[in-house]
Amino acid sequence: MINFLILPILIPFLTGILLIFFAKNVSLSRWIAGISSFITIIVSALLVQKVRVDGIQTLDVSSWQAPFGITLVSDMLSALLVLTTSIILFTCVIFSFKTISKEQERFYYYSAMNFLAVGVIGAFTTGDIFNLFVFFEVLLMSSYVLLVHGGSKIQLRESLKYILVNVISSALFVITVAYLYSVVGTLNMAHISVRLSEIGESGIVTVIAVLFLIVFGLKGAIFPLYFWMPGSYYAPPAPILALFGALLTKVGVYSIMRTYTLFFLDDKDYTHQLLGILAIITIIVGVIGAIAYSNIKKIVIYNIIVAVGVILFGVAIMTPESLTGSVSYLIHDMIIKAALFLLIGIVIAITGTSDLRKISGLIKRYPGLGWTFFIAALALAGIPPLSGFIGKLLIVQEGFKEEHYWGAGIVLMSSLLVLFSIMKIFIKGFWGTPQAYKEEEAVPVRKLLVAPVILVIISVLYGAGSEFVLPYISQAAETLSNPSIYIEAVLKE
């Protein structure tokens, strides 16, 4: 029992409330938001270290014993994801200082960002299936606010669709929890796992598994359920887009990982095969989108879909090594997607357009931006020794070892095509003859570059220092591949 693991939820929550009172004072609220998100990074780094040394940390909220009350659980996977989330929150906050107009910042911009972080971190930390729904709603509500923030026509139009999709998926989530409750009679995730393994293979459990896949797949944008995403993510400005692209889909992916490694282990032939097939189609669809568009925002948005497919393919194989690969790739992808979205945010701020055909020759005038983008692009495609290589390598290796030749081959091919899609931005946008753009003098490129450079440095260190990082990742994967560790830690049997 330890109260420490609730701190990463509590700090953004209290900051969000505090910022409501100081919203009209823009410079003060910037300071508060920046400092508190930095403190969150420190606290969650300490939490990771704590989990590394002492094992899984649990907190029974208000001392209601484990299966009866709400339990917060911090195993290595959730601790690492909380750390990554807080880093991304920090960089997005400092990037917002120079990109969001003061009028917008007054309208509770930083509060909404902090509440979004509360939802995401809470969803990573909770050990109770209904509480997961509640944290989902917290993050969705803040994402609705952030999506319409500014109130331009395209934002209003896209957020109507986004909210409709998410309201339906929330209703479906409640329905699924109801079915699950009627079968097992408990909500604690560890306890559900115990009860489900007692029941064994049964039709209703498979139905629930597929329903969960639909619910979380809608959040995580897997194959048949991704249609809302390219449109909605296109609308908001760069820092919000970076937050969404890095965090929101990954919450869905995390939930699929958690439920499919903890609950649905008895009918693997059906559920995990379905997950694998959907993951492969997701990769194909994402790659097609990434290649087809000549709009830089769309290219990176479709790359999110590819990454979701790669991670879930690793989950579908379900060996310890492939899960290690998935966890490693998940964290890599959160960092690098945030970096890429911030970088293309700078490009759009300079050129005033996201159409690749109207951009050229940026690297001559902004070498720093160009090289940062180049490194980020290589890291995205998984060029060794940058991050993303280890994760993909493990997934592909295990794919071949477990005789999923098609899947592993497609993952391999997708890396090439992802590299092509992102290099297309580099070749067409950064090479060529330099142009003069209308409003570029007003853009403080150096100051804006701070946030993405931090993320790219982390990504490079994450890849180059994988000797140092891998023990943490494999500890996370160990909990996933052996659910009894998780169950024992929560139920203290």
Add this chain to the structure above:
Amino acid sequence: MEIVMAFVIGILFMSATYLMLSKSLLRIIVGTGLLSHGAHLLILTMGGLKRGTVPLLDEKASAYTDPIPQALILTAIVISFGVTAFFLVLAYRAYQELGTDNMERLRGTEGND
């Protein structure tokens, strides 16, 4: 009792689907409200319905109604209430800004290619 509830839930889902497939934004919002109410009733039914007992357990109680679904519904109702309120305000704002509440006319590729 469960059979009756199943029919009620089914009718709620049916009308919700019908309303959400229409073009008018207001009808869609009413549809989402009905959908979440159907989901709430489903939790209640899934928890098991008992008559003549209360969800409070004293030491001599031989039967009690499961309190958890009721707690869950309370939470879910509050959330759906908040989301519906937000959705209504957003729809009104969008109507002012875009000049239409017809979802058909909200499609399009302007700035979205």
